[in-house]
Amino acid sequence: MALTSALRLSLACLLLCSAAPKPTCDPSACTPCPEEDPEGTTTPTAAGCCPPCPPPCACPPYLESDCEMQGFASGRVPAGRSFYIDFARKLCTCHPAGDITCAPLCPPLPPACRAVGSPVADGCPRCVCYDEEEVAVPAGTVTTRGSQICTCPVHGGQLQCRAPGSEE
Numbered sequence: 001m002a003l004t005s006a007l008r009l010s011l012a013c014l015l016l017c018s019a020a021p022k023p024t025c026d027p028s029a030c031t032p033c034p035e036e037d038p039e040g041t042t043t044p045t046a047a048g049c050c051p052p053c054p055p056p057c058a059c060p061p062y063l064e065s066d067c068e069m070q071g072f073a074s075g076r077v078p079a080g081r082s083f084y085i086d087f088a089r090k091l092c093t094c095h096p097a098g099d100i101t102c103a104p105l106c107p108p109l110p111p112a113c114r115a116v117g118s119p120v121a122d123g124c125p126r127c128v129c130y131d132e133e134e135v136a137v138p139a140g141t142v143t144t145r146g147s148q149i150c151t152c153p154v155h156g157g158q159l160q161c162r163a164p165g166s167e168e
Contacts, residue, residue: 033078057076057094058076063100070084081093089123090103105124113127114153115130116128119138126138127156129158138152145161147164148163149161
């Protein structure tokens with residue numbers, strides 16, 4: 001009889017416990033991962049339904065100085081953060097899996113480019129023409145050299161100059 005009562009009591013507990021409302025997970029209640037945690041060990045709470053913070057990426061030795069110059073002195077970049085390399089011609093990003101990938105920011109050069117240079121401050125190579133002083137003129141532009149009007153063809157190469165009002 002005592003066994004039957006204990007079984008009934010256990011069954012009642014199981015039924016009541018399973019009938020209790022389960023807590024719902026609200027992802028908007030998760031706190032963002034802190035950037036001050038260089039080891040990535042902090043886990044957001046909110047009733048345990050938030051995902052753990054992804055680990056930061058370790059800067060490879062050849063990128064350590066770039067990482068340090070851009071504020072990642074510990075040599076670790078938080079997941080989702082980016083930094084520039086190669087005179088800001090490439091953007092490197094730390095991914096949640098812990099790897100760093102870098103992508104060029106400069107547009108690709110056309111295959112028909114006849115001369116290549118960096119005529120603008122962004123440092124990206126472009127099709128150009130060079131004048132007598134070896135100054136790079138961007139392809140597809142018109143400029144003046146003394147009293148002449150000069151045009152650089154769209155694929156670069158030789159700067160083509162003429163006197164104003166003369167026919168080509």
